[in-house]
Amino acid sequence: MDALPFYPFVLDAAVRDRKVEDMPMKVIQWGAGYTGAHALRYLINNPAYEVVGVKCFTAAKEGTDAGEIAGLGPIGVAATRDVDALLATNADVVLYMPRDALTDPSVADSPSRGWYVDLLPILASGKNVISPICSATHYRHLADPEGFLAGLNEACATGRSTVAFFGLDPGFLTDALPLTMAGAVGEVTQIRTYEVLLYAEYTEAETLSMLGFGARPQDLPPEGIESLKVSWGGVPYLVAEATGVLIEDITVDIDVALSPDTFTSPGGVTIGEGTIAGIKFSVSGISGGAPVVVVNHVTRMRADIGPDWPNVGTVGGYRIEIDSFPPFVGDFPLGLPGGTGSSFDDAMAMTAARCVNAIDAVVAASPGYKTFLDLAPLVGQHTIKAAAVSV
Template identity: 30%
Template sequence: MRRVVQFSTGNVGRHSLAAIIGRPDLELVGVHAASDNKVGRDAAELCGLSEPTGVIATDDIDALIALQPDCVVYTALGETRPMEVIEEMAKLLAAGINVVGTSMVWLVTPRQADDWLRAPLEEACAAGNASLYVNGIDPGYSSDSAVFSALSLVTRARSVTVQEIFDYGNYDDYEYTGTAMGFGNSPDDPLPIAFQLGVITSVFGGLVRNIAAQLDVELDEVRERYEPWYTPERIECKMMTVEPGGLAAVRFAAEGVRSGEPVITVEHVNRLTSAAAPDWQVPPEGQLGVHKVIVEGEPRVEVNTLLSHPVLDVTEAGCLSTAARAVNAIDWVCRAPAGLIAADDIPPTEMIRGLMW
């Protein structure tokens, strides 16, 4: 049985916390919570379970390290405070604790990550003889698992497109997702942080380059594109209210180009309710979102990943699947050689062990 600490209990963390508590092959020994209203509360209460665990949340990282866990599940928001997260992850790794997580999406393709991010974490892994693995559903599953399954079905591929097409209206995350994408902004406002020059390529370009490397394709360049959509009518949803003239949908992509044409594309189409950008691509009828892979080739292949849950809406189901991509890798990561781990390092069957109980 692996001794595990959950680090953060937000949109993804509360789902990974519940999963750890429920799995018979994992033992929850600690929980990290940064906010005062969560510190001192039982882990079960923080993830909506009724039976107390006796594990009480703390904001003391040293106390969690002293528990000597095998692994920490790190789901705290990292993209807005990368240097602080690197320091926290490195401290855990150097102490000999393996880390799986969903934060710092650049690390989904660690071999493509820049030196400022990769080097200190590699040093910490070596110092503590520990491993680090970061993944999710997108970035993650769509571009490092589903895409290769689709490609295995063709004898020749002319182009590959990986898409997230999602209605974010019910996603209660204006603080990060909403502000980063600029939902509600006017055309006169500065570009939101997610679409400033080079950011799309920084976040999603590694996914494109990783697919190209797996296909043994040499790209001429990786470029980015961004298109906003401003609503003529007021849009109300769980994330926020957008007044007329405000940004209510975005379409953006990182494109791997060869001979002037995009051959590998990682694209997002995100909107606030179906009223936004009605002429853009939409999920299958009756669905709020889809993760799609399209291979134009011999034959043409289209793979649609649709999530659902009897209680949770599709955005919450996406957070649950994101958590699964980390939690399901715990045992293998604990057995792996020290270093940064990519999804293609892990045998697929290792990600499904222990799920039926």
């Protein structure tokens, strides 16, 4: 496979110089779950953006004010399940956060194909889209990469719109930040990233079950292992695109830790004695016969599970290790004072922030599918809270 092109950063001056007193960007929040609620908070609290619509997926949330979903006061925008009404709403960008089945969206009968099909008319309606769906941060690792890309680009051409996928992991701590760190060293032989999180408060029992939590080791579902490759297999290709190396293969290695007793997590998920309560896996991009980019995850349902496994900080976080001259290592603990108090919830909030902070760059980009390599640097525009805006 030929090396993929590297795209220069370009930011339209009108967007680059936009001040918060200018007309705010009109945003539709598509999805009002964990990450969507955090995104709404950031949007509502920032005068640079105006929430003009909220897509919910359950009857229980229909009619609920967006501000209430975000834990704030009402803003006069009610959540709806009416897709046609949202498509007819004038908006600059959609933050697209539907539930994902963690399967290959390029396969026609895949459970994840639904979000892909639903995305196309949004793009064709002329709305730019930003989404944290893991599997789409790149496309080379998918079963039908060219078909996946062609469908998105066709919809973007129809609507003169742009679509980009990234969050915190992947989208920042697995790729954008390691690439920035690699810019300060030389002779890099391997880049490793670690996500170490406690999933105790996660309420999506179906997703946890698909990954293997609560199963006996011998019953570990093969679709769970495949979902790891689908979700994080794009990271090595993204790093390779930026650095000019060729990825020959993607491999997955997995280890599990069993629960010594039966317990129910704070999120309401029951883990039986002797079943999987911790999963440690790595997704590696192979180049020249050796792993050059390795994405590691350590996920526990309870803090005491897998005591010999890596940790970051006191309640979890992220680590980046670069084998280089000189070596470069960074630890990024989550769950710090002033946040949510949970490494998992902090990660969800930061995923939402990454999407919100990309709005200006995505709106300014040319039509089509983009990775963060194609966009202007995402530097936290409009994030500084100040009594007055200067310069």
